[in-house]
Amino acid sequence: SQQGEEDPQALSIQEGENATMNCSYKTSINNLQWYRQNSGRGLVHLILIRSNEREKHSGRLRVTLDTSKKSSSLLITASRAADTASYFCATAETSYDKVIFGPGTSLSVIP
Amino acid sequence: DGGITQSPKYLFRKEGQNVTLSCEQNLNHDAMYWYRQDPGQGLRLIYYSQIVNDFQKGDIAEGYSVSREKKESFPLTVTSAQKNPTAFYLCASSSLRGVSYEQYFGPGTRLTVT
Numbered sequence: 438s439q440q441g442e443e444d445p446q447a448l449s450i451q452e453g454e455n456a457t458m459n460c461s462y463k464t465s466i467n468n469l470q471w472y473r474q475n476s477g478r479g480l481v482h483l484i485l486i487r488s489n490e491r492e493k494h495s496g497r498l499r500v501t502l503d504t505s506k507k508s509s510s511l512l513i514t515a516s517r518a519a520d521t522a523s524y525f526c527a528t529a530e531t532s533y534d535k536v537i538f539g540p541g542t543s544l545s546v547i548p
Numbered sequence: 549d550g551g552i553t554q555s556p557k558y559l560f561r562k563e564g565q566n567v568t569l570s571c572e573q574n575l576n577h578d579a580m581y582w583y584r585q586d587p588g589q590g591l592r593l594i595y596y597s598q599i600v601n602d603f604q605k606g607d608i609a610e611g612y613s614v615s616r617e618k619k620e621s622f623p624l625t626v627t628s629a630q631k632n633p634t635a636f637y638l639c640a641s642s643s644l645r646g647v648s649y650e651q652y653f654g655p656g657t658r659l660t661v662t
Contacts, residue, residue, distance in 0.1 A: 470650065
């Protein structure tokens, strides 16, 4: 089955810097979602981008999707210590299919 | 408060015992999911249900069972046949009616089997 793969596995930055995480997948998709997980907690949905969209923004988050390269990126601008978490991309092959999660990127924002 | 709840937060069991994890949602969502997460890894789908009295196996269903007798509830039983049950279990739900398939997650249950 298809699966998103995040890159890098771990990222450490200073507060105020931008953080960029990438997700690659193998087959065509209907949509791609990004989720955040604080340590030991459930996941929280951040943003969903559909296959016919190229870019979406939500507050300090910017997501891009390049279906020709089968990749997506999540940019967090002006990072804060509270952004420290794991970030997962999830893909759905069709609009009624289950989503498949990647292994995640662990982000540490140092105050 | 609308949301999805899981109980208990921590669960300890002896090897060979079956254990049932609770998942309840009051979001009126049609679909519910169970995932397993191992340390430093992503989520793997165990079972999912898109409608009451119906459910499908995910990628790692062996050693697990579920039921969906009510829309609000989707309990997961970890049986003694599951060879490595110690993990963090996450339940989620989503609405299949709209175009968005955002999943709402519960806080998780950490199961330790010794």
